[in-house]
Amino acid sequence: MEKLKSAIPETLKRMVADTTPGDLPRTCSSLLDFLLHFPPFHHMVEDLAESEKALCGKNEDEALQWKQKGNRCFATGDYSNALASYSQALRVAPMDAEDMDKNLVATLYLNRAFVLHKMNLLAECIRDCNRALQISPSYSKAWYRRGIANASLGNYKDAINDLNVAKTVELSSGAKSQIESELKTLSDECGRTTNPALKHTVKQFNILAKKDQIAEADQIKLQCVNTPDKARGMASTSNIPPGSLVHTEEPFATVILKSCRETHCHYCLNELPVDKVPCTSCSIPVYCSLNCQLRAGGKLFSFPKSHGIQKGLSNNLEKYVAEITLGANSETDIEHIPEHRHECHGVSWPSVLPSEIVLAGRAFVKSIMQRRGSLEIANLIEILDLSHHYSQMSPESRLEVQIYSTVLLCCLQRSSDLEIQINGFSIAQVVIIISQIRVNSMAITRIKSIDVNGIVDQFGKFSSGALTSNVEQVKVGQAIYKAGSLLNHSCQPNIHAYFLSRTLFIRTTETVAAGCPLELSYGLQVGQWDCKDRIKLLEDEYSFRCQCRACLKANFSDLVLHAFHCIKPNCSGIVVDSGVLNCEKHKIEQLYDIVGTSNWEPHFQVENFNSDYANEVMLDAFLDSNSSSNVNPGNCLKCGSYCDLETSRATVNKAWKCIRRLQDGIVSEDISSSELSDTLTSLDLLKSTLHAYNRRIAEVEDILAQAFCMVGDLQLARDHCKASIEILEKLYTCNHIVIGHELVKLSSIQLSLNDPAAVDSINRVVKIFSCYYGSDADFIFPHLQFLRKETEKFSL
Numbered sequence: 001m002e003k004l005k006s007a008i009p010e011t012l013k014r015m016v017a018d019t020t021p022g023d024l025p026r027t028c029s030s031l032l033d034f035l036l037h038f039p040p041f042h043h044m045v046e047d048l049a050e051s052e053k054a055l056c057g058k059n060e061d062e063a064l065q066w067k068q069k070g071n072r073c074f075a076t077g078d079y080s081n082a083l084a085s086y087s088q089a090l091r092v093a094p095m096d097a098e099d100m101d102k103n104l105v106a107t108l109y110l111n112r113a114f115v116l117h118k119m120n121l122l123a124e125c126i127r128d129c130n131r132a133l134q135i136s137p138s139y140s141k142a143w144y145r146r147g148i149a150n151a152s153l154g155n156y157k158d159a160i161n162d163l164n165v166a167k168t169v170e171l172s173s174g175a176k177s178q179i180e181s182e183l184k185t186l187s188d189e190c191g192r193t194t195n196p197a198l199k200h201t202v203k204q205f206n207i208l209a210k211k212d213q214i215a216e217a218d219q220i221k222l223q224c225v226n227t228p229d230k231a232r233g234m235a236s237t238s239n240i241p242p243g244s245l246v247h248t249e250e251p252f253a254t255v256i257l258k259s260c261r262e263t264h265c266h267y268c269l270n271e272l273p274v275d276k277v278p279c280t281s282c283s284i285p286v287y288c289s290l291n292c293q294l295r296a297g298g299k300l301f302s303f304p305k306s307h308g309i310q311k312g313l314s315n316n317l318e319k320y321v322a323e324i325t326l327g328a329n330s331e332t333d334i335e336h337i338p339e340h341r342h343e344c345h346g347v348s349w350p351s352v353l354p355s356e357i358v359l360a361g362r363a364f365v366k367s368i369m370q371r372r373g374s375l376e377i378a379n380l381i382e383i384l385d386l387s388h389h390y391s392q393m394s395p396e397s398r399l400e401v402q403i404y405s406t407v408l409l410c411c412l413q414r415s416s417d418l419e420i421q422i423n424g425f426s427i428a429q430v431v432i433i434i435s436q437i438r439v440n441s442m443a444i445t446r447i448k449s450i451d452v453n454g455i456v457d458q459f460g461k462f463s464s465g466a467l468t469s470n471v472e473q474v475k476v477g478q479a480i481y482k483a484g485s486l487l488n489h490s491c492q493p494n495i496h497a498y499f500l501s502r503t504l505f506i507r508t509t510e511t512v513a514a515g516c517p518l519e520l521s522y523g524l525q526v527g528q529w530d531c532k533d534r535i536k537l538l539e540d541e542y543s544f545r546c547q548c549r550a551c552l553k554a555n556f557s558d559l560v561l562h563a564f565h566c567i568k569p570n571c572s573g574i575v576v577d578s579g580v581l582n583c584e585k586h587k588i589e590q591l592y593d594i595v596g597t598s599n600w601e602p603h604f605q606v607e608n609f610n611s612d613y614a615n616e617v618m619l620d621a622f623l624d625s626n627s628s629s630n631v632n633p634g635n636c637l638k639c640g641s642y643c644d645l646e647t648s649r650a651t652v653n654k655a656w657k658c659i660r661r662l663q664d665g666i667v668s669e670d671i672s673s674s675e676l677s678d679t680l681t682s683l684d685l686l687k688s689t690l691h692a693y694n695r696r697i698a699e700v701e702d703i704l705a706q707a708f709c710m711v712g713d714l715q716l717a718r719d720h721c722k723a724s725i726e727i728l729e730k731l732y733t734c735n736h737i738v739i740g741h742e743l744v745k746l747s748s749i750q751l752s753l754n755d756p757a758a759v760d761s762i763n764r765v766v767k768i769f770s771c772y773y774g775s776d777a778d779f780i781f782p783h784l785q786f787l788r789k790e791t792e793k794f795s796l
């Protein structure tokens with residue numbers, strides 16, 4: 001890319017930099033003209049789009065090498081390396097390769113099934129047997145392995161069926177008699193067990209929203225509205241209570257992030273199980289199941305029919321065999337457009353180009369397919385109908401996007417079945433799609449879960465520290481949701497978005513009146529960032545000046561988040577630096593312009609902030625436009641005393657060095673008593689320097705809670721956890737999800753102390769989580785079920 005960029009003549013660069021969306025086709029055409037006469041461009045496209053040159057194709061020799069390695073590891077009992085080797089072999093094995101008269105892929109699935117059996121991963125073992133059987137329905141060893149795994153699971157009926165099929169298809173008489181003896185043992189076993197019908201179900205992965213959730217969301221009608229300062233937005237036609245599911249949506253196009261390619265399913269984006277399934281035609285994507293593989297890539301490989309093995313099988317067994325061997329292959333009803341198919345030719349570009357460019361390729365191809373394969377690409381972008389900020393892009397970005405669009409179209413032309421014309425007009429369409437993606441795509445996230453088994457120690461109590469670590473949100477994918485893209489941002493949102501697989505779910509987090517816009521946070525919120533930082537970040541990353549209720553109106557949280565303590569003893573006033581002061585003054589000046597001096601009160605945010613605002617700030621000085629110019633950085637907003645902020649900052653930095661040492665100790669699980677006492681001294685120092693509701697004090701209280709948990713002093717852990725929550729309740733609202741996560745920590749400590757106050761904390765946790773996640777809360781945060789059960793102990 002750098003080589004291409006630097007080769008472009010200055011006049012062309014200037015032309016590209018000055019393009020408006022209207023004359024994009026002209027500049028794209030000039031750029032194309034230049035690139036087509038520039039040999040390195042052709043080499044680059046060839047490297048990206050020629051399957052011969054790519055490393056992403058299948059490779060039989062490599063697959064056989066991995067298989068041999070797997071066999072060696074298996075022989076020495078090194079099952080985890082055997083598993084990894086067979087999985088790698090599956091990734092590169094061509095679907096039609098043979099190994100010793102058997103389909104290589106089927107053999108590899110069976111070998112992996114054997115390893116999984118040894119590792120006691122029985123459901124996974126059965127899934128791999130099924131995969132082997134879908135390729136080779138008369139594979140007797142696969143039926144046999146399936147039977148043994150089903151027997152270990154107590155699924156005796158299936159086990160007997162499996163072994164009967166194995167016996168029928170087995171050719172060698174020695175193996176046949178071994179199966180017969182297994183069958184006899186199994187029949188005896190089955191006769192002895194009290195519950196022969198016991199059936200362990202194989203865990204299904206959720207890839208689509210459940211019907212009842214869709215019905216729930218459908219009850220609330222949303223409409224697209226025009227807003228004065230944010231263009232289009234979404235509003236409800238009726239009043240909506242908190243916790244209501246207002247919207248669910250499947251993505252128009254999705255792409256996995258590069259960082260998650262080895263850990264998450266490339267279709268549903270859930271974490272990969274150990275029996276992951278590779279793409280049938282290239283070696284890059286891996287899926288959690290054949291179902292996801294099929295949805296992503298379409299029917300790329302024709303599995304053989306199960307006919308031919310029915311001879312000698314009873315009617316019932318015949319049906320049984322068909323059910324297993326057809327499997328995901330029977331899902332011919334998939335209506336959607338497989339988004340990986342056009343990339344799936346073992347070419348390099350889908351793995352080399354940035355994720356957002358690959359996503360643009362998927363959106364582009366889907367737009368064409370939705371026009372029923374029409375090659376007329378005029379106004380493709382209308383299909384998406386999304387806003388974009390091409391005009392606000394930097395000259396550098398414009399050049400990059402135009403080059404990427406040209407490269408992408410050239411790659412698509414070579415590797416998709418569609419006849420794609422490459423000219424200024426089609427490249428301009430791709431440029432706009434990429435610009436739309438930049439403004440509208442959402443990051444699909446997953447909560448890094450706390451292992452529910454790790455919660456309780458051998459004494460049945462919460463193991464120290466288990467629930468006091470912070471919950472992490474990990475970005476796994478990037479997607480475009482057509483209706484979801486109409487939701488505007490607010491730093492004080494009234495809705496919350498989360499994802500199950502690739503499905504977007506939106507719930508209200510407060511009462512929303514009919515007609516009031518539904519707004520979610522694009523990642524920045526009051527309580528976490530102050531107003532000036534939020535505005536800057538939204539401008540830098542999203543190219544808009546935030547016009548949300550929190551950024552337009554004064555609020556207590558923005559003022560105290562990074563504030564200092566007044567130097568006058570017993571004064572609770574707020575001291576802020578010039579950045580915060582100017583931002584707040586700007587808000588108030590805007591307010592005066594709108595409402596004048598008499599009626600400012602309704603323009604202060606969130607009711608409980610108002611009284612704090614009045615009590616702790618010298619309102620008259622700050623709000624009176626005549627005297628607000630007298631309020632200076634470093635002056636207490638209540639009593640006017642001056643504080644030297646440079647000295648205060650130096651004190652904070654010094655204190656923070658000690659605190660970091662304790663944080664390191666927590667990470668390495670090695671905390672010394674001196675680190676703890678130094679941090680307690682630092683906390684006192686911070687309390688005398690920073691305002692009581694400064695976010696940093698909450699952070700230190702939280703760190704100390706975690707550290708005291710680790711060293712087993714749960715009473716001190718509880719005190720610090722409570723102190724942290726008290727501050728956070730001032731910065732956020734009392735029922736904010738951040739408070740919910742803190743209450744999980746507090747309640748786990750209280751439970752370990754047998755403190756009955758745990759019941760109240762857990763009740764609050766349940767209320768907050770069900771507002772943000774509804775009935776999905778228990779699935780996303782499995783530890784919630786555990787906490788709820790614990791409260792029952794107190795009511796006994």
Ligand SMILES: C[S@@+](CC[C@H](N)C(=O)[O-])C[C@H]1O[C@@H](n2cnc3c(N)ncnc32)[C@H](O)[C@@H]1O
Nearest residue numbers: 230231232387440485486488489544546547548
């Ligand atoms: C995902 S789109 C939302 C829908 C968009 N308003 C439309 O008309 O298509 C994001 C764009 O909406 C506008 N927007 C969203 N939230 C905003 C806010 N709080 N303040 C100002 N503009 C906002 C910005 O132009 C932003 O780039």
